[in-house]
Amino acid sequence: MKLFAHRGYSAKYPENTLLAFQKALETGCYGIELDVHLTGDGQVVVIHDEDTFRTTGVRGKIKDMTAADLSGLDAGLGEAIPTLDAYFALVKDSPVVTNIELKNNVNAYDGMEETVLELIDRYGLRGRILFSSFNHDSIRKCKRLAPDIPCGFLIGAPMDNPAAYVAADKVEFIHPHFAALLEGPFAEECAAEGVPLNVWTVDTFDSITRSARFPSTHALITNAPLSCAAILARM
DSSP states (O other): OEEEEETTTTTTSOTTSHHHHHHHHHHTOSEEEEEEEEOTTSOEEEOSSSBSHHHHSOOOBGGGSOHHHHHTSOOSTTOOOOBHHHHHHHHTTSOOEEEEEEOOSSSOOTTHHHHHHHHHHHTTOGGGEEEEESOHHHHHHHHHHOTTSOEEEEESSOOSSHHHHHHTTTOOEEEEBGGGGGSTTHHHHHHHHTOOEEEBOOOSHHHHHHHHHSTTEEEEEESOHHHHHHHHHHO
8 A cells, every 4th residue: 555645744843844744754754745726926835725824823825925035934943935847855865755736726827737746857856756636637738738647636526427427537546635535436436437536644553444445445545644543454
């Protein structure tokens, strides 16, 4: 079972920071999941929310701030909000796969997909990238721009006809919330039709063991990769 460290090793370290990513690498996890936005000056930065308040205590909209503005904020334990460039510099010599969640479902960042792809190609990382987003049109655009890079549709609830939905755009994965697996026939349909799932965010014994037992589950996305791996090993 493949494990992605959700926002890095975020159960123990400040989420979406270089420290959390470094600690995730040290666990030996298969992948790291992170979130990206575009700043007002067009830089790709790694942060989950559209606003900086929850993680830094300072109010500000990512889309209205510059990368320099953000670099001066404390995202926890003295860690800055990193750029995607800085993250790639950290992981470029490791085998880790990066799940980049494009956070463009609230703010429609013009040119986000092209800007992120340019950074990926600058570091030669196409073979170690997975795109996901709740903005399914953005994922469709990613498949048009870079058909070789795997993609996943993020969903919070079960969907009808999952196989037909992904096949229409040659998208490889669905990324469901754990609870979606427990509602109706969705998980069984994915298993029967060969649709692989990367399930988020599983940290409890129940969510980990249930998700891992679904035959369609390809990977688990977890805040706590070490404890998740230990539970899987006991299974």
